[in-house]
Amino acid sequence: MSWILVNPILIPLVTAVLAYLFRTSPAGRWISVAGTVVLLFASLILMGEVLEHGVIAGQMSNWQAPFGITLVADYLGGVMVVITAITAMATVIYTLAEIPERLERLGFHALLQVLVAAVCGAFLTGDLFNLYVWFEVMLISSFGLLVLGGSKEQLDGGIKYVTLNLVSTIMFLSGIGLLYGITGTLNMADLHLAVREVENAGLLTTIAVMFMVAFGVKAALFPLFFWLPASYHTPPVAVSAIFAGLLTKVGVYALIRSFTLIFDQDVTFTHTILLWLAVATMVTGVLGAAAMNDFRRILSFHIISQIGYMVLGLALFTPLGLVGAVFYLVHHIIVKANLFFVAGVAKRIGGSTDLSRLGGLYAHAPLLAFLFLIPAFSLAGFPPLSGFWAKYVVVKAALDLEMWFVAGASLAVGLLTIYSMTKIWGAAFWPKHPDGIKPRLGDLPAGERVALMAPIVGLAVLTCIIGLFPEPFVQFAETSAEQLLDPTAYVTTVLGVQP
Amino acid sequence: MELLLALTIGVLMASSVYLMLDRNVIRFLFGLILLSNAANLVIFLSGRLTAGAPPLIDEGAYAPTGVVANALPQALVLTAIVIGFGLLAFTLALVYRTYRSLGTVNSDEMRLAEPVSAPRTTPHPDPTAAPGTPPASDPTLDKTDATTTPTGGEARA
Amino acid sequence: MQSLILTTATRLLVALLLVFSIYALLRGHNLPGGGFIGGLIGATGFILYVIATSVSDARSALRVDPTNIAMLGVGIAALSGIMGAFAGDPFLTGQWLFLFAAEGEKGLPLSSVLVFDVGVYLAVFGGILTLVFAMEEEI
Numbered sequence: 001m002s003w004i005l006v007n008p009i010l011i012p013l014v015t016a017v018l019a020y021l022f023r024t025s026p027a028g029r030w031i032s033v034a035g036t037v038v039l040l041f042a043s044l045i046l047m048g049e050v051l052e053h054g055v056i057a058g059q060m061s062n063w064q065a066p067f068g069i070t071l072v073a074d075y076l077g078g079v080m081v082v083i084t085a086i087t088a089m090a091t092v093i094y095t096l097a098e099i100p101e102r103l104e105r106l107g108f109h110a111l112l113q114v115l116v117a118a119v120c121g122a123f124l125t126g127d128l129f130n131l132y133v134w135f136e137v138m139l140i141s142s143f144g145l146l147v148l149g150g151s152k153e154q155l156d157g158g159i160k161y162v163t164l165n166l167v168s169t170i171m172f173l174s175g176i177g178l179l180y181g182i183t184g185t186l187n188m189a190d191l192h193l194a195v196r197e198v199e200n201a202g203l204l205t206t207i208a209v210m211f212m213v214a215f216g217v218k219a220a221l222f223p224l225f226f227w228l229p230a231s232y233h234t235p236p237v238a239v240s241a242i243f244a245g246l247l248t249k250v251g252v253y254a255l256i257r258s259f260t261l262i263f264d265q266d267v268t269f270t271h272t273i274l275l276w277l278a279v280a281t282m283v284t285g286v287l288g289a290a291a292m293n294d295f296r297r298i299l300s301f302h303i304i305s306q307i308g309y310m311v312l313g314l315a316l317f318t319p320l321g322l323v324g325a326v327f328y329l330v331h332h333i334i335v336k337a338n339l340f341f342v343a344g345v346a347k348r349i350g351g352s353t354d355l356s357r358l359g360g361l362y363a364h365a366p367l368l369a370f371l372f373l374i375p376a377f378s379l380a381g382f383p384p385l386s387g388f389w390a391k392y393v394v395v396k397a398a399l400d401l402e403m404w405f406v407a408g409a410s411l412a413v414g415l416l417t418i419y420s421m422t423k424i425w426g427a428a429f430w431p432k433h434p435d436g437i438k439p440r441l442g443d444l445p446a447g448e449r450v451a452l453m454a455p456i457v458g459l460a461v462l463t464c465i466i467g468l469f470p471e472p473f474v475q476f477a478e479t480s481a482e483q484l485l486d487p488t489a490y491v492t493t494v495l496g497v498q499p
Numbered sequence: 500m501e502l503l504l505a506l507t508i509g510v511l512m513a514s515s516v517y518l519m520l521d522r523n524v525i526r527f528l529f530g531l532i533l534l535s536n537a538a539n540l541v542i543f544l545s546g547r548l549t550a551g552a553p554p555l556i557d558e559g560a561y562a563p564t565g566v567v568a569n570a571l572p573q574a575l576v577l578t579a580i581v582i583g584f585g586l587l588a589f590t591l592a593l594v595y596r597t598y599r600s601l602g603t604v605n606s607d608e609m610r611l612a613e614p615v616s617a618p619r620t621t622p623h624p625d626p627t628a629a630p631g632t633p634p635a636s637d638p639t640l641d642k643t644d645a646t647t648t649p650t651g652g653e654a655r656a
Numbered sequence: 657m658q659s660l661i662l663t664t665a666t667r668l669l670v671a672l673l674l675v676f677s678i679y680a681l682l683r684g685h686n687l688p689g690g691g692f693i694g695g696l697i698g699a700t701g702f703i704l705y706v707i708a709t710s711v712s713d714a715r716s717a718l719r720v721d722p723t724n725i726a727m728l729g730v731g732i733a734a735l736s737g738i739m740g741a742f743a744g745d746p747f748l749t750g751q752w753l754f755l756f757a758a759e760g761e762k763g764l765p766l767s768s769v770l771v772f773d774v775g776v777y778l779a780v781f782g783g784i785l786t787l788v789f790a791m792e793e794e795i
Contacts, residue, residue, distance in 0.1 A: 002746035017731035061748040155597040157612040174538040181545025
């Protein structure tokens with residue numbers, strides 16, 4: 001059992017080592033591709049086990065639960081690993097056409113694989129300190145990816161990304177220290193039991209808020225998101241895409257995990273803060289996007305606004321709200337990575353990501369235009385696509401609690417999302433190119449065209465499948481919401497005893 | 500002893516926040532170093548202090564006898580120090596590279612990734628903050644220098 | 657900066673530091689020492705060499721790119737964890753082999769823990785040198 005859990009971490013790690021040692025030859029990139037394919041299989045096997053048993057746990061090196069390193073996969077953790085593998089595979093295929101050999105020689109693929117390993121590790125770990133370690137590994141590799149190549153914009157964005165994220169991890173570390181001080185354990189399942197015996201509830205709430213701030217920076221919540229729009233548009237598009245898809249979601253995942261499993265003592269206080277932060281995040285994100293004039297920067301701000309929906313689902317703290325949060329998490333990773341891929345192709349054939357210097361994509365690259373519309377409409381929440389169901393569930397959860405203002409705000413944000421998608425459409429796709437360029441997909445070399453378009457088509461098909469047949473996905477999200485709200489199965493599986 | 504350590508952590512945190520509010524990225528980095536050390540001390544302290552009792556198990560025994568220091572927070576601190584060291588070294592290298600290529604360590608002047616003059620139809624929410632005019636920033640720099648002395652005194656006290 | 661005393665002393669000290677780093681690595685299982693501190697001591701040797709001569713000299717003395725050493729170290733550490741699979745144990749479980757073991761005599765204990773430590777040694781050694789070389793070349 002424990003090997004199934006280790007595989008999603010171990011495979012990318014070994015791939016990273018091999019890809020690094022072969023980085024100067026073409027073998028390196030194919031090792032990277034093969035690694036993600038194997039990872040996808042491993043994650044599907046893991047998911048199969050999770051579907052069969054509900055929650056599975058493994059103790060590394062046979063140290064029993066509260067003492068050793070525990071890996072756990074419940075429904076949420078399992079599906080996040082699968083989606084990570086899918087995104088990683090799409091990104092690696094995309095990099096075949098996008099990343100110049102110069103960056104490959106610097107070890108691009110190794111960094112990417114380490115990042116994937118760390119993200120999988122963060123989704124699977126059952127220990128708070130371990131989560132911190134995975135966060136740091138994730139940060140180191142993402143720093144590397146962000147500034148690899150070292151253009152001025154990258155360094156500029158990198159500084160902001162690095163400093164603010166470092167502050168957040170130190171905050172997280174202090175929180176861990178204090179939590180250990182009052183409970184004496186760091187195993188998350190054990191913490192679930194231990195926090196119930198803490199007498200000083202006020203101190204626990206204070207620690208909860210520290211965690212909220214630390215994870216809030218990672219997830220780009222309202223007052224803490226400034227590093228994201230400052231840096232996400234600077235690296236190569238493939239890097240932007242995997243960052244946009246995965247990194248902030250790790251923060252959201254950590255929020256969901258800690259605020260359902262550990263900090264569910266003072267829900268009226270902590271989750272109310274989260275609720276208003278979520279609303280503010282949605283609104284500021286979408287307004288920021290409306291003010292931007294660059295393809296990728298608009299998308300960066302939209303990450304923030306969509307994070308708001310996920311956190312809103314958590315903050316409502318009803319079964320339906322969590323269903324929405326889980327569904328949104330999965331849907332958003334696919335859609336957002338895909339939109340960044342489209343932006344990359346637009347840059348490739350149109351020569352820029354600045355909307356005033358793009359155009360003619362609809363006339364000359366209709367396939368790309370069509371493939372842009374699918375994730376764009378999905379992001380805005382149009383009916384037959386995955387985003388509609390995600391938004392619908394979250395808004396329904398808010399309406400069930402009679403939070404009219406919150407529901408209204410989320411609907412208005414959806415409307416503004418359409419506005420900025422229309423803005424991209426109206427500037428990049430519809431009019432003629434200002435420089436008279438005819439951006440044609442056919443002008444790309446055949447191999448590169450396949451490598452660039454295959455991930456976009458694949459993710460778009462996935463979006464459509466989730467949108468057209470939402471039933472099994474919603475049921476899945478319902479089960480995972482049940483597991484989150486009642487972590488008895490999680491706790492007993494990890495600790496191996498009845499609480 | 501706990502109180503002394505707690506006070507030290509407080510002073511470290513306060514000085515680090517003061518340093519991190521500076522526009523100079525190098526000073527921000529120094530603040531970060533202090534902050535990470537303060538966090539390490541928090542973990543150390545949360546394991547409770549037991550002076551002069553190393554958590555060693557005698558030959559042939561399976562558990563230590565008597566009251567010994569909690570080994571786990573020390574292991575955690577060690578890990579955190581190592582990771583923190585790596586990250587800070589990386590950040591220092593990054594700041595140096597940035598200084599070489601942008602020619603500044605003032606965070607206000609780092610606007611390359613987010614240029615101020617982006618064409619906009621709607622007014623910026625805070626238009627006064629956007630253009631970094633040198634005469635406006637000079638007096639604030641003087642002011643931060645002037646406040647250095649009280650903090651230094653506080654750290655000594 | 658060229659200093660005759662330093663360059664002459666460095667030749668001896670580098671060798672001494674490298675040997676000492678291996679010693680620290682090997683005694684690490686039961687006594688203070690181990691892969692991390694061993695790697696640091698080993699890296700110190702080459703850092704001394706950089707100070708006494710130059711980065712390019714140190715690079716050619718090292719022969720292998722330090723980043724390769726670091727990644728190899730990570731790979732070895734991962735492999736030591738995988739060793740548990742052959743005994744049907746979870747990831748990272750220590751596997752022991754007692755060479756020349758007799759009645760009442762433990763013999764020479766070899767373990768996958770040592771392999772892990774070697775991985776850590778190489779990772780730290782390579783990582784620190786990568787960083788120092790890069791910084792030194794920048795300045």
